[in-house]
Amino acid sequence: MRRETGTPRPGWEKTIEGHGLAYHRSVHPDHLHRPYWDESVHYVFGMDEILTLEAQVEELHRMCLAAVEHVIGAGRFRDFALPEWTWQEITHSWERRDPHLYGRFDLRYDGVNPPKLLEYNADTPTSLVESSIVQWFWLQDAHPGDDQWNSLHERLIDRWRELALPTGPTHFAWTNMDETGEEAMTVAYLQETADQAGLRTIAVAMEDIGWDQLNRRFVDMEQRVIRSAFKLYPWEWMLADPFGQQAVRHAASTTWIEPLWKTLLSNKALLAVLWEMYPGHPNLLPAYLDGPRDLTSHIAKPLLGREGASMRIVTPSQDLSTPGSYGAEGYVYQGFEPLPEFGGQRPVLGAWMVADESAGLGIRETSGLITDDTSSFVPHRIEI
Amino acid sequence: MRRLSSRSVTAGAVTAVSALVLASCASPSEPTWRQADPAPQGYTPSEQVVEDYDEWLEEEEDDVVAHCVRRSSEDDGTYLVVRDKLCDGTGKHHAYLWYYGGKRVKNLVSKGSTTRPRHVTVVTRGGDEVGRGGKISRDGFGNRTTVGS
Numbered sequence: 001m002r003r004e005t006g007t008p009r010p011g012w013e014k015t016i017e018g019h020g021l022a023y024h025r026s027v028h029p030d031h032l033h034r035p036y037w038d039e040s041v042h043y044v045f046g047m048d049e050i051l052t053l054e055a056q057v058e059e060l061h062r063m064c065l066a067a068v069e070h071v072i073g074a075g076r077f078r079d080f081a082l083p084e085w086t087w088q089e090i091t092h093s094w095e096r097r098d099p100h101l102y103g104r105f106d107l108r109y110d111g112v113n114p115p116k117l118l119e120y121n122a123d124t125p126t127s128l129v130e131s132s133i134v135q136w137f138w139l140q141d142a143h144p145g146d147d148q149w150n151s152l153h154e155r156l157i158d159r160w161r162e163l164a165l166p167t168g169p170t171h172f173a174w175t176n177m178d179e180t181g182e183e184a185m186t187v188a189y190l191q192e193t194a195d196q197a198g199l200r201t202i203a204v205a206m207e208d209i210g211w212d213q214l215n216r217r218f219v220d221m222e223q224r225v226i227r228s229a230f231k232l233y234p235w236e237w238m239l240a241d242p243f244g245q246q247a248v249r250h251a252a253s254t255t256w257i258e259p260l261w262k263t264l265l266s267n268k269a270l271l272a273v274l275w276e277m278y279p280g281h282p283n284l285l286p287a288y289l290d291g292p293r294d295l296t297s298h299i300a301k302p303l304l305g306r307e308g309a310s311m312r313i314v315t316p317s318q319d320l321s322t323p324g325s326y327g328a329e330g331y332v333y334q335g336f337e338p339l340p341e342f343g344g345q346r347p348v349l350g351a352w353m354v355a356d357e358s359a360g361l362g363i364r365e366t367s368g369l370i371t372d373d374t375s376s377f378v379p380h381r382i383e384i
Numbered sequence: 385m386r387r388l389s390s391r392s393v394t395a396g397a398v399t400a401v402s403a404l405v406l407a408s409c410a411s412p413s414e415p416t417w418r419q420a421d422p423a424p425q426g427y428t429p430s431e432q433v434v435e436d437y438d439e440w441l442e443e444e445e446d447d448v449v450a451h452c453v454r455r456s457s458e459d460d461g462t463y464l465v466v467r468d469k470l471c472d473g474t475g476k477h478h479a480y481l482w483y484y485g486g487k488r489v490k491n492l493v494s495k496g497s498t499t500r501p502r503h504v505t506v507v508t509r510g511g512d513e514v515g516r517g518g519k520i521s522r523d524g525f526g527n528r529t530t531v532g533s
Binding site: 205209214 | 519
């Protein structure tokens with residue numbers, strides 16, 4: 001793994017906007033000089049290195065599924081701060097094997113040591129359009145002879161084809177509170193992959209979803225029954241919403257993607273459970289729920305935080321916090337290893353899963369120790 | 385060696401949405417890329433037999449007003465209007481039914497239909513939509529800020 005500089009393509013902004021990255025300005029704070037999509041740099045990998053990473057990511061995914069099995073079997077929902085009325089339905093969702101689509105592992109990787117799991121964004125991962133489409137076209141333009149860890153597009157279409165969804169259209173729901181357009185674009189892209197797989201699809205805002213009180217089912221604005229829905233809206237928020245109970249209790253009649261059981265994977269308590277189950281595993285950092293224990297350096301992460309908010313890094317020489325209002329539900333304390341530095345920036349690898357297979361890579365860089373909304377997305381290539 | 389990437393990407397709809405998002409970014413305070421219908425208010429049960437009538441509902445050309453009526457009250461096509469709650473999902477009882485459209489005078493309604501009209505929006509006096517089965521409540525999800533991770 002190495003970082004190289006290059007000359008951005010002439011008119012790159014129009015190009016990436018044409019590929020769907022319309023939010024590259026709106027999603028990024030105004031005061032930053034560096035653009036969100038930065039193709040003046042990229043990372044280069046060897047094929048063997050990528051194949052090794054791919055195998056490790058798939059192993060992590062298998063471990064995560066084993067952790068779900070364990071949490072449900074042992075009834076450890078309280079560790080995940082899940083309300084009691086959800087426990088049985090989460091169990092049913094897992095026992096039914098409600099279908100799942102995709103997820104993104106965030107990994108610390110320095111090119112030398114094994115990648116370490118930072119978290120699993122298994123419920124509502126974004127940066128999908130840039131990973132699947134935008135960097136792919138960059139590769140064709142800038143390094144047409146090289147390869148890329150990227151089969152996201154094909155795998156998403158294949159996954160939609162193989163899912164056994166109920167009859168009727170599949171709804172694609174985002175929240176219309178998002179003014180950056182990022183979520184609308186992510187949902188639009190996923191909807192398009194489903195269209196290409198031959199599904200009939202309908203877009204709907206979460207806010208527009210209605211509940212038919214008599215028939216006990218969700219409906220859209222035209223009162224069509226919602227039998228299956230992809231939602232870019234986290235389960236923990238659904239559970240806290242007025243319709244949360246309906247969504248959980250009628251999860252069998254509306255197939256939600258991602259499914260309810262994924263609420264266990266997108267919760268950072270998972271990190272502690274994994275460490276309990278696989279202590280010393282080379283791809284894990286030690287993590288605990290009851291405190292930092294004997295960790296010399298640790299990072300406290302809210303169980304349900306987002307975008308690097310409400311975190312605290314404690315090392316022998318520093319004590320850093322990021323602002324935010326997350327954490328009421330509790331924290332996980334994870335061993336802290338600073339992100340490696342490449343050219344003054346610190347990359348985080350976002351390794352994508354589609355269903356149960358590794359499907360691609362997206363890299364975000366930040367100058368600080370925590371990857372937050374100031375990070376930039378940079379493309380990568382595999383040297384052939 | 386396993387092939388890691390190969391594809392022919394078509395991104396037509398994404399490009400179209402992209403254009404809409406870009407249009408909205410020109411005026412970030414007033415997003416224009418999505419024009420959802422205003423969401424109806426959440427369902428609130430009506431309290432009593434209605435004493436007064438909101439004329440604005442009659443002015444809504446595309447809406448048909450549904451009244452909850454007592455089935456046994458039928459007298460030459462005229463029904464007695466009762467509380468909506470008796471017709472909705474939670475309090476539904478066979479003795480009551482939705483009566484669509486028509487003309488209402490005080491607490492009697494006539495010249496409408498007990499069959500739900502097609503291709504129109506059916507609302508109650510309180511503005512709630514009435515589905516083919518029961519009332520639809522909305523605003524049960526959302527009204528938050530950022531989502532992705």
